[in-house]
Amino acid sequence: MQPRNMSMSGVVDLAAVKAAGEAKAKAEQVRAEAARQGGSAAVPPSALVIDVDEAGFERDVLQRSAEVPVVLDFWAEWCEPCKQLGPLLERLAVEYNGRFLLAKIDVDANQMLMQQFGIQGIPAVFAVVAGQALPLFQGAVPEGQIRETLDQLIQIGEERFGLTGIVVDANADADGPAPAARPAGPYDALLEAAMSALDAGDLAGAVQAYKNVLADDPAHPEAKLGLAQAELLQRVQDLDPGVVRKSAADNPSDVAAQIAAADLDLVGGHVQDAFGRLVETVRRTAGEDRDAARLRLLELFEVIGADDPRVTAGRQALARVLF
DSSP states (O other), X not given: OOOSXXXXXXXXXXXXXXXXXXXXXXXXXXXXXXXXXXXXXXXXXXXXXXXXOTTTHIIIIIIGGGTSOEEEEEEOTTOHHHHHHHHXXXXXXXXXXXXXXXXXXXXXTOHHHHHHTTOOSSSEEEEEETTEEEEEEESOOOHHHHHHHHXXXXXXXXXXHOOOXXXXXXXXXXXXXXXXXXXXXXXXXXXXXXXXXXXXXXXXXXXXHHHHXXXXXXXXXXXXXXXXXXXXXXXXXXXXXXXXXHHHHHOTTOHHHHHHHHHHHHHTTOHHHHHHHHHHHHHHOOHHHHHHHHHHHHHHHHHHOTTSHHHHHHHHHHHHHHO
16 A cells, blocks of 8 residues: 655654653653642543643643643644644544644744744644654645644654543533534545545545546645645656666666656655755756756655745755756
8 A cells, every 4th residue: 555645744753752761751750740639630622722822831832741742733824824724633633532732823923932943834733742842744734644643643652651641521512612513625525535545555546536626726735735745656656766776876867767766765755865866957957858857846846845945945956057
């Protein structure tokens, strides 16, 4: 089965958690103190999504991360992709039922936190697990990819730090207003069909499903990203990495070999290597060869997402060799 919507926006190894022993000990100490005082009370589903500012970060994020992974959503009112991602994360926080806590941070009102996390574009999503900060992804990301990332995060929280989550009382909000049902989007069925095709290894079916969405809505962000990723997987599925890389190394002027190697670089998470390879190919070629390398580079930019700083740097490098 092919990977399901690879984590291309901000490729990160979630298993590389620093100072695991110290953080786990601290988390256990906090939980022991909570147990001594009678344990943590159950919270209503509405408490799984909180707004956090600089003043409350220590209490609401760092301390809470000793009992549950805290996912940080850096957003702003003017950010259009944030308006797509934010509600999705909120829905997933309730669905995961206390296995993670979602903390929303308005970057306009919390510039210091934005700088401390080194954020260069939004939406940007991080996690804090037992006091340890982890980058998750940046930009508008498909729901399937987000679920995979959350599942990895929760698994690490449980296995490495013993985080069991927080208890949720589903009836606690019963007296309040009923949550609004999420209306089905006009393309939900097609997007789900694309995800199912990816799960089944049917890359051609996934490509067609995404194209069906884009035929009606050419700017649909999830379909554009999904199509770029599915087409990349389709291109590399039958490649022999050893043969491709040897050919690229032995024949620097072979544009097709450099393009194939760049595809493999990106699938392997070597984003900057892929971009650098194609920028160099554009620099040393002309005519149709140059156009082929340039167009493939633009396609790989789509896989990563326009908000990623590596794409910004790649576009600047491309402009320098073109002009």
